[in-house]
Amino acid sequence: MAGNCIGRLFRVTTWGESHGPALGAVIDGCPPGIPLTEQDIQKDLDRRRPGGHLSSPRRESDRVEILSGVFAGTTTGTPISLVIYNRDVRSKDYDALANVYRPGHADRTYEQKYGLRDWRGGGRSSGRETAARVAAAAVARTYLNRYEIRVRAYTVALGGVHCRTHDWEEIDRNWLYCPDAESARAMEERLREVKATGDSVGGIVEITAKGCPPGLGEPVFDKLDARLAGDLMSIGAVKGVEIGTGFSAADLLGSENNDPVTTDGYASNHAGGTLGGISTGMDIVVRVGVKPIPSIALPQQTVTADGKPTTIEIKGRHDVSAIPRIVPVCEAMVLLALADFMLHPFPNRR
DSSP states (O other): OOOOEEOSSSEEEEEEOTTSSEEEEEEEOOOTTOBOOHHHHHHHHHHHOSOOTTSOOOOOOOOEEEEESEETTEEOSSOEEEEEEOOOOOGGGGGGGTTBOOTTSSHHHHHHHHSOOOOSTTGGGSGGGHHHHHHHHHHHHHHHHTTTOEEEEEEEEETTEEOSOOOGGGGGGSTTOOSOHHHHHHHHHHHHHHHHHTOOOOEEEEEEEESOOTTOSOSGGGOHHHHHHHHHHTSTTEEEEEETTGGGGGGSOHHHHSOOEETTEESOOTTTTEETTEEOSSOEEEEEEEOOOSOOSSOEEEEBTTSOEEEEOOOSSOOSOSTTTTHHHHHHHHHHHHHHHHTSOOTTOO
8 A cells, every 4th residue: 555654854654553463653764863762752652542531442552662773772874663562452343344334434435445444443544543653753853852843732622612822831731732721621521511422523733833944845846834734634534734824814914914024033923934835933833623533423324335325323442532632643743744854955954
């Protein structure tokens, strides 16, 4: 299957399935001399793993092992191979879905394309694949640390509840990674309400990258914002991406949307840190729209593999929302894009 690799110079390949023995990633292009331990990667995986509050009861420790590319706690410049073993697989939960397509999932499209599908939790199309992305991005983070580039993702909307304040210290104080304590409480209550009905909700995640130098990105087809949008859209639950003011810019005048140029940079940041597809040196600000989890306990119309109409009520271990577990995944995709562009040559590189 093609399409499992991302990046040009900092190149990542992920592999594995939701109910296979393991999943993992291979990172090629990471420079030598970067301090890296399994614990550096584990910290990010712990933020993504299942089994949390109001989330799927699947209990995966997501312990990562470094198989190659690191010696004495330092990258060697050779391919870094990472593995995460699946420990809490219960494929029998999906036996009833072997011949039925789940609405909102990739079951039917995978079968239409490849002639078969892994019905055990979606196989390769499962959200569990993102654990490999987060692991690989933790390596990217250690590389970006040498340039003091910091990337942080957080929840700004969930189930129709939107943040009203942004306290960056609050992000790590609640399990939803929300920068507004009051909104976080309202979001949790909303999740409880929806869970009781057997339904699910979506939300919005914002990602901010601080410390990026001007000059990241290539003209025309490999623009920084184009790459960010594409990489974030590769996450299964993401259905929309906006950068800076984004879609709201359509309602503004040019005089309102333009960022005045100053001797120190720009007086505002409606552009979200990119102009002409190249970073401006301002904070990069991206938001993604996350769809509701498609696995719900309510009756849904579908068809069987042989084309017979039926209804389905999906049982098993599922989240009410992809948030908050998708938050570190969004962070991961921005880390990977920035690490790749930092390896591209540009005159003003620090």
